[in-house]
Amino acid sequence: MVENDRQQREAGSYASPFQVSYENTGCIQSLLKEKGLLALISFGRMEGIKEIDDSRFVNVALPELGNEPIVEVWRAPCKPETGCEGEIQYSKTDRVLFGCLQLEEARFSGMEQATYHAYRSILACQQRHGYPYLLRTWNYLPDIHREEGGLERYRAFCLGRHRILETTPYFEHHLVAATAMGTPNARMLIYFLAAGKPGFRIENPRQVSAFHYPSRYAPRSPSFSRATLKSWGTEAHLYISGTASIVGHETQHVGDPLAQLDETLDNLQALINNARSLHRLKISDLAELSLVKAYLRRGSDAASITQRLQARLGGSVPTLFLQGDICRNDLLVELEAFHAGTIMAAKTQ
Ligand code: 3EB
Numbered sequence: 631m632v633e634n635d636r637q638q639r640e641a642g643s644y645a646s647p648f649q650v651s652y653e654n655t656g657c658i659q660s661l662l663k664e665k666g667l668l669a670l671i672s673f674g675r676m677e678g679i680k681e682i683d684d685s686r687f688v689n690v691a692l693p694e695l696g697n698e699p700i701v702e703v704w705r706a707p708c709k710p711e712t713g714c715e716g717e718i719q720y721s722k723t724d725r726v727l728f729g730c731l732q733l734e735e736a737r738f739s740g741m742e743q744a745t746y747h748a749y750r751s752i753l754a755c756q757q758r759h760g761y762p763y764l765l766r767t768w769n770y771l772p773d774i775h776r777e778e779g780g781l782e783r784y785r786a787f788c789l790g791r792h793r794i795l796e797t798t799p800y801f802e803h804h805l806v807a808a809t810a811m812g813t814p815n816a817r818m819l820i821y822f823l824a825a826g827k828p829g830f831r832i833e834n835p836r837q838v839s840a841f842h843y844p845s846r847y848a849p850r851s852p853s854f855s856r857a858t859l860k861s862w863g864t865e866a867h868l869y870i871s872g873t874a875s876i877v878g879h880e881t882q883h884v885g886d887p888l889a890q891l892d893e894t895l896d897n898l899q900a901l902i903n904n905a906r907s908l909h910r911l912k913i914s915d916l917a918e919l920s921l922v923k924a925y926l927r928r929g930s931d932a933a934s935i936t937q938r939l940q941a942r943l944g945g946s947v948p949t950l951f952l953q954g955d956i957c958r959n960d961l962l963v964e965l966e967a968f969h970a971g972t973i974m975a976a977k978t979q
């Protein structure tokens with residue numbers, strides 16, 4: 631038994647199945663040669679991107695606002711199996727499935743239908759490979775604010791996503807963390823992480839669950855949770871959704887990016903407090919976050935936001951700054967985050 635335990639530990643099945651870091655872009659080709667590379671996410675419009683034909687590679691076209699070009703690297707302790715199926719490219723180990731889908735919307739009658747189709751393909755891919763539970767999704771949508779058939783395209787996205795996800799068992803219980811942003815690309819890009827067993831849905835006591843927003847924000851509920859907590863044996867991951875200056879369901883501090891940032895950080899603090907008190911996640915301070923991604927509507931806010939964010943996070947949390955349209959028109963800043971940590975032992979008594 632003890633021997634078996636040790637073997638399992640050595641095999642890594644008690645530890646998290648991948649790690650994430652931001653690194654200087656350097657040589658993409660040498661990163662792609664790493665045996666344990668699960669996913670590689672680049673940002674901005676890169677030269678020569680068309681020549682990179684690897685199902686672990688994703689390019690998010692949002693321009694980066696920092697000085698150094700950064701890539702996001704996901705590494706597994708073993709060699710993933712990779713492949714392509716239709717418009718989905720994937721990379722998987724025995725514990726997680728990473729997938730990415732890019733879609734030409736012209737094939738569909740609109741955003742709602744394209745989104746429905748995209749998520750139907752994702753769900754089918756998950757089923758085929760045996761990872762039925764989503765843990766997190768990232769959604770980059772062309773012309774996110776444009777009206778189409780009397781409906782803003784972000785809202786049409788919400789409609790399509792809801793229509794397909796509601797066909798899955800216990801759909802509301804299994805809502806997962808998400809990011810939804812505009813992209814300057816012509817194609818919709820969705821990437822996702824899935825597993826064989828579900829994580830926990832985490833909500834934020836300062837915010838109405840997006841699933842219960844009043845219908846003026848979207849004709850069908852935005853189907854995501856504020857975070858997903860996934861325990862991986864002795865380790866745990868907290869995947870935090872794009873989080874903004876929303877209290878209750880209303881945007882706060884319209885027109886004031888720094889006040890929006892402060893409100894967003896208060897939301898993140900309330901969220902991690904909730905994950906700690908409900909699920910014993912060992913985190914109490916925002917400085918313990920592993921990674922933060924900041925989305926700014928206006929590049930001109932970058933200097934002041936960077937300075938304030940570093941002051942609040944203590945300067946030790948790697949942060950990537952991207953410029954893009956946040957899905958609510960009046961939001962100027964949004965933060966998503968990742969935390970790799972542990973669950974505290976239960977009190978004996
Ligand atoms: C919000 O809190 C801001 O529709 O998937 C953030 C993250 C937002 C994800 C989504 C929307 C989504 O409502 C918007």
